[in-house]
Amino acid sequence: MKRILMLFIIICSCKEQKKVEEIVSNISVFVPIEEEIENQFDKNFILGKFNYRKDTSFVKVKKMHSSKTLYIKRETYLSFVRMFNSAKLEGINLKIISGTRNFYEQKSIWERKWERYKNLKPINRAKKILEYSSMPSTSRHHWGTDIDLNNLNNSYFDKGIGKKEYDWLVKNANKYGFFQVYVSKVNGRKGYNIERWHWSYIPLSGEYLKHYRKNIKVDDISGFKGSELSKELDVINVYVNGVSKQLIEDK
Incomplete structure (x- = not known):
């Protein structure tokens, strides 16, 4: 019985590995991380002011891995596929429900919420939006390294299948x-509320964050309703840098 079980596991593992290889073969040639980072330290990229659909370092996520049409960085996707297949072997199904959003898409989200909370004073309106949504030019989703998985409600991950996934x-x-x-x-992190669905591919996003902190100024955050509040809200220090301590420390 044990031999049969081991054979079954080996066969499943081979099948899953084959799936990874098939997906990888359908994604354009892998770009080494050093070259990719060097090419993507452009200011417009860091601020999200580009068309990721025309950027060859971004790829379209396959339907089996996403709930809708979306794009992420190639390297991010390759690593996600490996994680997806490992989770699958343990009965866990991971779905990307949000990927890359450029400046213009983030602006649309921001300004829609800006109108929704128009009964509040401008500063309070901005703070309300910033509980879960970034100002355009400050979102990690610009970079194609950050993904939202399975559900956008923290309570979903408290019990049942959501808890198992988390x-x-x-x-x-x-x-x-x-x-x-x-x-x-609890440990003094500032900025956005907890987001149990938001996961970042640190080998790339860590480098982009370092570059952001060193080169982007508050004056670069403009071009949308309420952008003049970015300085008063100290958005770079409080929100861009408002991540887990282990992710912001220079190595």
Whole structure:
């Protein structure tokens, strides 16, 4: 019986590995991380002011991995596929429900919420939006390194299948380069509320964040309603840098 079980596991593992290889073969040639980072330290890229659909370092996510049409960085996707297949072997199904959003898409989200909370004073309106949504030019989703998984409600991950998914991610996601960036504020983290669905591919996003901190100024955050509040809200220090301490420390 044990031999049959071991044979079954080996066969499944081979099948899953084959799936990864098939997906990888359908994604354009891999770009080494050093070259990719060097090419993407452009200011417009860091601020999200580009068309990722025309950027060859971005790829379209396959339907089996996403709930809708979306794009992410090639390297991010390759690592996600490996994580997806490992989770699948343990009965966990991971779905990307949000990927890359450029400046213009983030602006649309921001300004829609800006109108929704128009009964509030401008500063309070901005703070309300910033509970979960970034100002355009400050979102990690600009970079194609950050993904939202399975559900956009924290309560979903409290019990049942949602808890199993979250527990698996907490235990295993780091092995594939993915880290939860907005965790509990118990340890003094500032900025956005906890987002248990938001996971970042740190081998790339870590470098982009370092570059952002050194080169982007508050005057670069403009071109949308309420952007003049970015200085008063100290958005770079409080929100861009408002991630888990382990992700912001220079190595």
